[in-house]
Amino acid sequence: MLNHNAIQNILFEKVDSDDTSKERLKTIRTESENLCESIEYGLFAIGKMMEHLGYFADEEKQNFNNKALDNSTVRQLGGLIQANAYLLNSLRNSASNADYHLNNMRDESHV
Numbered sequence: 001m002l003n004h005n006a007i008q009n010i011l012f013e014k015v016d017s018d019d020t021s022k023e024r025l026k027t028i029r030t031e032s033e034n035l036c037e038s039i040e041y042g043l044f045a046i047g048k049m050m051e052h053l054g055y056f057a058d059e060e061k062q063n064f065n066n067k068a069l070d071n072s073t074v075r076q077l078g079g080l081i082q083a084n085a086y087l088l089n090s091l092r093n094s095a096s097n098a099d100y101h102l103n104n105m106r107d108e109s110h111v
Contacts, residue, residue, distance in 0.1 A: 011094040025098045032095035
């Protein structure tokens with residue numbers, strides 16, 4: 001099982017480090033925001049796909065095979081969604097933390 005705090009702690013350690021330059025903080029913030037956007041689009045696509053599968057499964061005349069969403073597949077999709085939601089939250093926190101440090105950076109020697 002994934003330790004949900006591990007990734008966030010690693011990101012925060014890098015962002016909170018006194019050795020992290022202003023340029024690196026900007027890169028972390030930008031990459032985190034871009035990954036958040038990609039994950040959001042992916043989660044919306046998965047949700048839309050599952051919604052369509054649900055409608056399709058309800059159509060008796062389509063002769064839908066009920067094995068398409070067996071328990072294993074549903075568990076895997078649930079795990080995927082949870083992992084992405086966790087990563088999305090960690091990345092948003094990382095971007096926010098990097099932004100905070102950028103806004104409060106006084107020592108220009110880190111540039």
